[in-house]
Amino acid sequence: MLKVISRQILVLILSFLGITLLFFTLTQLTPDDSNVVWQGHVRSADSALAQKAIELGVDDSYVYQYINYLRNILSGDFGLSITSNRPVLSEFLNFIPATLELGFFATLIALILGIPAGVAAATNKNTWVDSLIMTVTLIGYSIPVFWWGMLLIFVFSLFLDITPVAGRISFIFDIDKVTGFMLVDSLLAYPKYQLAAFFDALKHLILPSIVLATLPLAVIARMTRSAMLEVLASEYILTAKAKGLSRFRIIWVHGLRNALIPIITVIGLQSSILLTGAVLTETIFAWPGIGKWMVEAIYRQDYPSIQGGILLISSIVILINISIDLLYAFINPRLRKPV
Amino acid sequence: MLAVFVLLSLTSCGDDAIMQQAMASTLVYCSEASPETFNPQTTTSGSTFDASARPLYNRLVEFKPGTLEVLPSLAKTWKVNSKGTVYTFELRKNVHFHTTPWFSPTRPFNADDVIFSFNRQRRSQDPFHVSSQQDFPYFETQGLNDLIVDIKKLDNYRVQFKLSKTTSPFLSILAMEFASILSAEYAEQLLEKNAIDNLSSKPIGTGPFKLKRYQPDAFIRYEAHEHYWKTKEKLKHLVFAITPDPYLRFARLTAGECDVMSNPLPVHLSALAKEDDLNILSTPGLNIAYWAFNTRKPPLDNPLVRKALSHAVNREAIIKAVYRGSAEIAKNPIPPGMWSYNHSIEDHEYDPQYARNLLYRAGYPDGFSLDIWAFSEQRSYNPNSRKTAELIQQDLRKIGLTVKIVNLELATLLKKVRQGEHKTALLGWVADNGDPDNFLGTLLSCEATKSGQNSSFWCNEEFDSIIKDARSIHSKRQRTKLYKRAQSIFKKEAPWMTLAHTRQTLILRDRVKNLVMSPAGGVSFSKVELAEAKQEETN
Numbered sequence: 001m002l003k004v005i006s007r008q009i010l011v012l013i014l015s016f017l018g019i020t021l022l023f024f025t026l027t028q029l030t031p032d033d034s035n036v037v038w039q040g041h042v043r044s045a046d047s048a049l050a051q052k053a054i055e056l057g058v059d060d061s062y063v064y065q066y067i068n069y070l071r072n073i074l075s076g077d078f079g080l081s082i083t084s085n086r087p088v089l090s091e092f093l094n095f096i097p098a099t100l101e102l103g104f105f106a107t108l109i110a111l112i113l114g115i116p117a118g119v120a121a122a123t124n125k126n127t128w129v130d131s132l133i134m135t136v137t138l139i140g141y142s143i144p145v146f147w148w149g150m151l152l153i154f155v156f157s158l159f160l161d162i163t164p165v166a167g168r169i170s171f172i173f174d175i176d177k178v179t180g181f182m183l184v185d186s187l188l189a190y191p192k193y194q195l196a197a198f199f200d201a202l203k204h205l206i207l208p209s210i211v212l213a214t215l216p217l218a219v220i221a222r223m224t225r226s227a228m229l230e231v232l233a234s235e236y237i238l239t240a241k242a243k244g245l246s247r248f249r250i251i252w253v254h255g256l257r258n259a260l261i262p263i264i265t266v267i268g269l270q271s272s273i274l275l276t277g278a279v280l281t282e283t284i285f286a287w288p289g290i291g292k293w294m295v296e297a298i299y300r301q302d303y304p305s306i307q308g309g310i311l312l313i314s315s316i317v318i319l320i321n322i323s324i325d326l327l328y329a330f331i332n333p334r335l336r337k338p339v
Numbered sequence: 340m341l342a343v344f345v346l347l348s349l350t351s352c353g354d355d356a357i358m359q360q361a362m363a364s365t366l367v368y369c370s371e372a373s374p375e376t377f378n379p380q381t382t383t384s385g386s387t388f389d390a391s392a393r394p395l396y397n398r399l400v401e402f403k404p405g406t407l408e409v410l411p412s413l414a415k416t417w418k419v420n421s422k423g424t425v426y427t428f429e430l431r432k433n434v435h436f437h438t439t440p441w442f443s444p445t446r447p448f449n450a451d452d453v454i455f456s457f458n459r460q461r462r463s464q465d466p467f468h469v470s471s472q473q474d475f476p477y478f479e480t481q482g483l484n485d486l487i488v489d490i491k492k493l494d495n496y497r498v499q500f501k502l503s504k505t506t507s508p509f510l511s512i513l514a515m516e517f518a519s520i521l522s523a524e525y526a527e528q529l530l531e532k533n534a535i536d537n538l539s540s541k542p543i544g545t546g547p548f549k550l551k552r553y554q555p556d557a558f559i560r561y562e563a564h565e566h567y568w569k570t571k572e573k574l575k576h577l578v579f580a581i582t583p584d585p586y587l588r589f590a591r592l593t594a595g596e597c598d599v600m601s602n603p604l605p606v607h608l609s610a611l612a613k614e615d616d617l618n619i620l621s622t623p624g625l626n627i628a629y630w631a632f633n634t635r636k637p638p639l640d641n642p643l644v645r646k647a648l649s650h651a652v653n654r655e656a657i658i659k660a661v662y663r664g665s666a667e668i669a670k671n672p673i674p675p676g677m678w679s680y681n682h683s684i685e686d687h688e689y690d691p692q693y694a695r696n697l698l699y700r701a702g703y704p705d706g707f708s709l710d711i712w713a714f715s716e717q718r719s720y721n722p723n724s725r726k727t728a729e730l731i732q733q734d735l736r737k738i739g740l741t742v743k744i745v746n747l748e749l750a751t752l753l754k755k756v757r758q759g760e761h762k763t764a765l766l767g768w769v770a771d772n773g774d775p776d777n778f779l780g781t782l783l784s785c786e787a788t789k790s791g792q793n794s795s796f797w798c799n800e801e802f803d804s805i806i807k808d809a810r811s812i813h814s815k816r817q818r819t820k821l822y823k824r825a826q827s828i829f830k831k832e833a834p835w836m837t838l839a840h841t842r843q844t845l846i847l848r849d850r851v852k853n854l855v856m857s858p859a860g861g862v863s864f865s866k867v868e869l870a871e872a873k874q875e876e877t878n
Contacts, residue, residue: 172361288557
């Protein structure tokens with residue numbers, strides 16, 4: 001086990017060095033003067049620029065600059081956002097809870113609906129149930145997120161009027177920002193609004209989490225189906241059947257449990273899909289998370305935010321995948337001994 | 340999934356009373372952009388002024404809501420010396436700055452705040468100017484650096500401005516957003532703490548609302564200022580829901596998530612017929628789109644020809660096709676919202692037959708050839724200059740003229756126009772303040788032919804002496820008389836074909852009362868009320 005952990009940590013360090021080197025090189029290749037990129041725009045006083053250049057070590061060698069850059073990042077210094085003039089890291093921490101909240105609910109929906117759907121398709125292989133589920137997931141797999149989000153807003157918010165159009169909570173509520181997670185913060189506002197704010201926040205989560213969940217849901221359902229099919233064809237299931245175990249036990253206990261191992265890997269891979277999907281979903285629903293923050297930063301050519309933001313997002317994806325790998329090793333004893 | 344919806348609507352029923360209460364005291368405005376800053380001194384953007392200057396601050400003098408008449412505000416009265424170069428303002432007493440978690444004022448507003456607010460922008464050696472690390476763009480473009488020679492504190496409640504020359508629009512300039520009054524006491528505290536940047540993120544003003552919370556790209560939340568010097572606002576909470584996408588903005592409005600929506604698209608206005616609880620509020624903007632004739636180039640030196648061109652163009656069709664109804668036909672060089680607008684002027688009606696007659700009388704029975712310069716970008720006063728040119732081209736063909744359209748980038752076009760290379764060009768102008776001189780003097784005086792800002796190079800002695808006289812006197816009644824005369828000379832001489840004034844439009848819900856738009860641009864929620872809700876059916 002120790003070996004597995006140390007190997008994963010090595011992977012972590014190498015991937016981190018890889019992406020930082022990539023970003024650093026990309027910055028160097030930007031056609032603008034790189035100190036302009038860092039500062040975002042040239043201010044009238046050239047001396048200020050020169051001063052900044054010295055601080056950033058622009059005139060030093062490539063390797064030295066890279067080490068300097070690494071040192072800054074490791075001490076949490078990702079520079080200042082050009083638009084807000086605040087540290088990029090604190091901006092990121094400001095926006096991430098909204099995305100995590102949304103991502104959590106999307107994952108929940110994808111798992112709760114995706115796994116049973118996959119199991120149902122596998123156990124009813126080649127029947128109308130199977131084809132229906134496979135068709136629906138194929139549509140979910142290929143549907144353009146933008147169009148899908150707009151369609152849901154149109155039907156549920158404008159036509160049926162049961163969900164809000166956009167945002168995290170109605171503007172009539174004045175919620176103190178404590179944790180950054182709206183469901184928690186709205187509950188903390190209980191004395192003022194009782195449960196009204198909480199339910200309002202919950203309502204605001206419905207459409208965006210459905211939209212964000214669509215793609216991972218389709219992937220998980222299809223993956224579950226094929227993993228289940230493989231497991232159900234294996235000999236120990238045949239044995240179980242011969243022993244006269246109930247169909248329920250065979251499918252949900254013996255079958256699904258073994259099929260879960262490849263599924264968990266897929267769920268880990270969904271974290272990057274969720275984060276990229278968040279960019280579109282948050283833009284459609286005016287959801288103030290990191291996805292929308294990144295899009296705005298690009299519009300404003302806020303280079304420090306873009307660079308810092310992407311680096312932080314990639315680090316999160318790497319971290320999630322490595323923890324999934326560790327979890328996986330935990331569940332599946334065969335993997336603890338590296339071959 | 341359906342079960343979730345049902346569950347949610349059931350559980351939230353009991354909280355209706357709370358929702359209604361919150362709703363009845365909160366106005367939500369779906370705005371188009373995040374403000375760059377909350378300090379109106381350092382910006383020129385209209386969205387930023389909406390979020391800063393109007394709710395948070397006052398100025399020495401202000402425009403009367405819905406008009407451009409200058410009224411006393413933080414200055415109770417003022418005196419001007421006979422030459423019009425020294426202004427002495429008597430300041431209002433007992434005006435309180437906002438008390439917020441980041442600042443508690445120890446004294447009411449006084450002369451120090453005025454001096455601070457102007458010197459910060461004016462004097463490059465002022466410690467607050469240096470520390471700002473920012474530019475003060477409006478102050479500079481208004482030429483106030485040269486105009487204001489000195490600002491003196493006579494006593495705690497009297498301030499004197501010395502000007503280098505007579506400038507009757509000076510009061511209008513002081514009513515502009517960049518001239519908002521900030522707290523000197525707050526600035527000193529910030530300077531001590533080396534946190535002067537907070538002036539733009541944690542604002543303190545004397546205005547009707549104070550800032551409560553701001554999340555960039557999401558919302559701005561204001562609260563009524565409890566010690567406001569005018570009558571306290573009826574509105575307790577004001578929220579700007581920042582929604583740059585116009586379609587989402589409209590969806591939020593129709594779903595009842597906001598009460599007022601900024602900058603609707605023409606499609607939204609036509610969709611409104613179906614919604615009976617939404618209203619359109621629209622005022623003519625302070626702008627003009629015009630077609631300038633270079634009067635130095637024959638045959639355009641002949642007023643008959645210029646008039647013929649004006650009569651030959653069907654401007655109503657242009658308003659429909661290019662502006663899609665969001666503009667009105669212009670007949671004067673200044674917009675109708677501006678004082679001294681001459682309503683009695685008779686417009687050049689669309690009449691191709693009459694246009695032919697005029698050409699005949701001018702000695703061009705067989706017509707001539709002409710080119711129109713148009714620009715490729717979209718501008719607030721003209722959303723599609725090329726299409727405008729095409730429509731004009733068709734109309735002129737009917738009276739026998741051959742017209743060539745030249746498309747240029749606006750910057751290039753303006754440069755060449757200033758050098759007088761054009762025959763005719765489609766241009767426009769947006770006001771800086773409410774003074775007619777900002778249009779008539781800047782665009783049509785003889786002096787402006789030197790810089791080429793007068794794009795017709797039209798120099799009429801009579802018109803010019805009227806403009807000069809009007810600039811040097813202070814009586815508004817006399818100035819109005821003069822400007823009205825100037826407009827009738829303009830119409831007779833027709834150096835431009837006045838095309839359109841574009842409208843500024845808001846859509847608002849029924850319950851919003853007393854919202855007036857400023858013709859100078861922008862929205863202010865001061866004095867707005869929310870009608871007692873008929874909210875039963877929402878939810």
